[in-house]
Amino acid sequence: MFNKLWFGTLTQLFLLYFVELVTLIYLLRKYKQSSFFVLIILLFYPAIISFIGKDFFNGYRIITLFFTLWLCNKRKVFVSFKKGDELITFIFVLFSVTFFYSATMNNDNWEIILSQFSRYFIAYCLWFLVRKELYFSYESVDKHKNLVFELFLMQIIISIAKLIIYSGSQIESIVGSISHNGGAAGTTIPILGFIALWFNKRGVFDKRDWLYIMGLMLIGFLAGKRAVWFIMPIVMASFMIYVPRMKMNKTLWMTIIMSPLAFYLGMRLTPTLNPENKVWGSFDYEYAFEYADKYQFGADKKRNNEAQGRGGATKSLWEKWTSKEKLTNKDWFGVGLTQMYATNYKEFDNLNLGIAMKGNATGIFQTYITIGYYGIFATILFLFSILLRIKMKRIRWVLMALVAWEYLMYQGMIFREPELMFLIIYFVHYSNFLTKMHQKPFIS
Numbered sequence: 001m002f003n004k005l006w007f008g009t010l011t012q013l014f015l016l017y018f019v020e021l022v023t024l025i026y027l028l029r030k031y032k033q034s035s036f037f038v039l040i041i042l043l044f045y046p047a048i049i050s051f052i053g054k055d056f057f058n059g060y061r062i063i064t065l066f067f068t069l070w071l072c073n074k075r076k077v078f079v080s081f082k083k084g085d086e087l088i089t090f091i092f093v094l095f096s097v098t099f100f101y102s103a104t105m106n107n108d109n110w111e112i113i114l115s116q117f118s119r120y121f122i123a124y125c126l127w128f129l130v131r132k133e134l135y136f137s138y139e140s141v142d143k144h145k146n147l148v149f150e151l152f153l154m155q156i157i158i159s160i161a162k163l164i165i166y167s168g169s170q171i172e173s174i175v176g177s178i179s180h181n182g183g184a185a186g187t188t189i190p191i192l193g194f195i196a197l198w199f200n201k202r203g204v205f206d207k208r209d210w211l212y213i214m215g216l217m218l219i220g221f222l223a224g225k226r227a228v229w230f231i232m233p234i235v236m237a238s239f240m241i242y243v244p245r246m247k248m249n250k251t252l253w254m255t256i257i258m259s260p261l262a263f264y265l266g267m268r269l270t271p272t273l274n275p276e277n278k279v280w281g282s283f284d285y286e287y288a289f290e291y292a293d294k295y296q297f298g299a300d301k302k303r304n305n306e307a308q309g310r311g312g313a314t315k316s317l318w319e320k321w322t323s324k325e326k327l328t329n330k331d332w333f334g335v336g337l338t339q340m341y342a343t344n345y346k347e348f349d350n351l352n353l354g355i356a357m358k359g360n361a362t363g364i365f366q367t368y369i370t371i372g373y374y375g376i377f378a379t380i381l382f383l384f385s386i387l388l389r390i391k392m393k394r395i396r397w398v399l400m401a402l403v404a405w406e407y408l409m410y411q412g413m414i415f416r417e418p419e420l421m422f423l424i425i426y427f428v429h430y431s432n433f434l435t436k437m438h439q440k441p442f443i444s
Contacts, residue, residue, distance in 0.1 A: 008165075008166055008169070008171060012165050012166060013051070015161075015165050016158070016161060016162055016165050016166075016174065017047075017048050017051055019157070019158060019161040019165075020045070020047065020048050020158050020177050021048060023154040023157060023158060023177065024041070024045050024048065024177070026154075027041045027150065027151070027154065028041055030150075031143075031147060034143070035067075035071055035074070036071060036075075036129060036133050037143070037147055039064065039067050039068060039071060040147065040151075040419070040422060041147075041151070042060075042063075042064055042067070043064060043122070043418050043419040043422060044151050044154075044177055044178065044419045045177045046060065046177075046178065046179075046180070046419075047174065047175075047176070047177050047178055047179055047180040048177065048180075050180035050181060051180050058111070058115060061115055061118050062118075064118075064122065064418070065118040065121065065122060068121075068122050068125045068126075068129070069125070071125075071129060072125050072128065072129060075128075075129060075132050075133075077125070077128035077129055077132050078128065082131075084385075084389055085127075085128070087385055088124075088127060088382070088385045088386060088389075089124075091378065091381045091382045091385050092120075092124045092382055094378050094381070095120065095375070095378035095379060095381075095382050096117070096120075096121075098333075098371055098372075098374045098375050098378045099117060099120070099371055099375065099378075100113070100117070101333065102333040102334050102336070102370065102371035102372060102374070102375060103116075103336065103337055103370075103371070105333055106333070106334065106335055106336030106337075106338070106339075107336065108336045108337045108338050109338070112337050112338060112341060112342055113337065116337050116341060116370075119416055119417065119418055120415070120416075122418040122421075123415070123418050123421035123422075123425070126418065126421060126422050126425050127386065127425055130422065130425045130426055130429050131429045134426070134429050134430060134433060135429075135433065141430070141433060144426065144430070145199075145200045145430075148196045148200065148423070148426065149196070149197070149200050152189075152193040152196060152197070152212075152216065153212070153215075154176070154177065155176035155177065155178070155189055155193065155216075155219055156212070156215035156216065156218065156219065158176045158177060159176060159215070159218050159219045159222055160215070160218070162174065162222055163218065163222060166222075170221070170222055170223065170224035171222065171223070172186070172223050172224045172225075174223075175189060175219065175223050176189060176219060178417070178419065182411075183223040183224065183225060184225075184410065184411035184413050185223070185413060185417075186219055186220045186222070186223025186224070186225040186228065187220060187223075187225045187227045187228040187231065187410065188406065188410075188411075188413050188414065188420060189216070189219055189220075190216040190217055190219050190220045190228050190232060191228065191231060191232055191235050191402070192420065192423050192424075193216040193219075194213055194216060194232065194235060194236060194239070195235065195239060195399075195423075195427060196423065196426075196427075197209060197212060197213065197216075198239045198240075199427065199430055199431070203239065203240065203243075203244055217232065217262060217265075220232075221269055221270070224270070226270055226272060226273055227410065229262065229263055229265075229267065229270060229273070230263070231405070232262055233260065233262050233263045235398075235402065236262070238398045239398065242394060242398065243392075243394045243395055243398060245394075264283060267283050267284070268280055268281060268282070268283055308355075308356050308360070310360050310361075310362045310409055310410065311409055312355070312360070313354075313355045313360045313361060313362050313365040314362050314364055314365060314408050314409060316354060316355070317364060317365060317368055317376075321373070327373065330372070331368075331372055331373055332372045332373055332374055333371060333372040333374060333375075334367075334368060334369055334370045334371045334372035334375060335351075335353065335369055335370075336370065337370050339351055339353070339369060339370075340361070340366055340369045340370050341370075343358075345357065345358045345359070353369055362407070362408060362409055362410060362411065362412060363406065363407040363408070363410065363411055363412010363413070363414075363415065363416070364376055364379075364407055364408050364412065366411075366412055366416075367379050367412070379407075379415060380407075382415075383403055383407070383414075383415055384400065386424070386425065386428060387399055387400045387403060387424070387428065388400075389428055389432070390427075390428050390431055390432065391431065391432050391435045392431050392432075392434075392435060395427075395431050399424070399427060399428075403415075403424065
């Protein structure tokens with residue numbers, strides 16, 4: 001029990017994806033009356049399509065892209081811009097020009113160019129679609145809240161099924177309905193799920209909500225993720241204490257208990273974070289932080305002129321930028337999408353792109369490889385042009401810090417995956433809706 005596997009047997013895979021299919025059918029039947037909700041549900045289920053095959057996944061990308069365009073046209077979302085939309089659009093155009101120029105200059109084929117660009121274009125369209133749908137009526141707001149709640153609930157149900165089917169073994173590659181071939185979502189999904197619940201309940205949690213949060217943490221545990229045990233307690237404390245300027249009460253006491261408890265359990269449940277290297281090993285925070293430092297920056301920090309660890313990858317970009325070394329065309333425009341997204345680990349490592357292994361490539365380093373420093377500037381500008389639209393100052397700073405960490409020090413999934421960008425955009429518009437209606441998240 002509690003071994004770490006990649007996929008398991010074919011029978012186990014079929015059983016798990018049967019459960020996933022059932023949850024997908026349930027959501028589609030329940031929310032079939034709204035085309036927009038159907039789009040969001042489809043965006044949250046790429047794993048099962050990826051499991052069927054690459055050709056089906058490419059078809060899925062095309063379908064969701066044209067579905068998004070059809071909805072934009074039907075809702076007439078581009079007819080009248082609101083304040084700030086011009087800036088977001090200008091920056092997205094800037095990003096798009098950089099993206100296509102770098103991709104064509106590096107001889108990427110059009111299949112991979114359009115496949116990768118569709119992710120970002122859908123995110124841009126969602127900025128307008130979510131606002132149009134959310135501001136339609138109070139009833140619409142409630143439906144959005146219910147949908148988001150149930151989307152994460154399905155991730156928990158799929159994870160419970162995963163726990164049973166695999167007898168507790170950690171399957172890093174499969175994370176809910178989001179990922180079939182990579183475990184980074186095991187960190188991002190629990191964190192965004194907690195934030196969504198906080199918005200849904202306006203910061204007031206009961207016993208069932210804490211069980212829901214435990215279910216979210218199960219997602220990270222079964223994916224064998226370490227970062228979630230470090231970051232989740234910080235996010236919990238930020239939204240439960242810092243954002244509402246919480247005074248001492250029952251909710252605060254629960255947060256004070258649950259945040260350190262999540263960290264404690266993470267150290268004991270994650271084999272690599274305790275000296276015994278097993279589930280329910282001893283709690284040794286010095287060992288855990290030393291391991292995290294080595295994992296993030298490498299044991300010897302830099303070897304053979306290659307950056308070690310994710311933190312080392314990002315640090316190397318800063319050092320290159322601030323050094324007196326002249327930047328090349330490759331630095332400015334990258335080496336292409338193919339090198340990053342159409343290579344396996346061995347092929348990537350043989351390219352000698354400045355990091356020890358492909359898994360060390362943070363979001364910002366992936367942007368550097370694919371579209372260079374110009375792409376990095378455009379990506380950061382686009383992300384923060386959206387986040388800066390949040391009117392509640394403390395929510396704005398916390399979300400900006402979270403997105404910055406995920407892009408600079410982790411996988412950069414938020415900007416790259418439309419379903420995650422939907423959540424960020426939903427947080428922005430929903431918090432602004434509360435401000436417009438003179439409502440605020442819970443303040444004691």
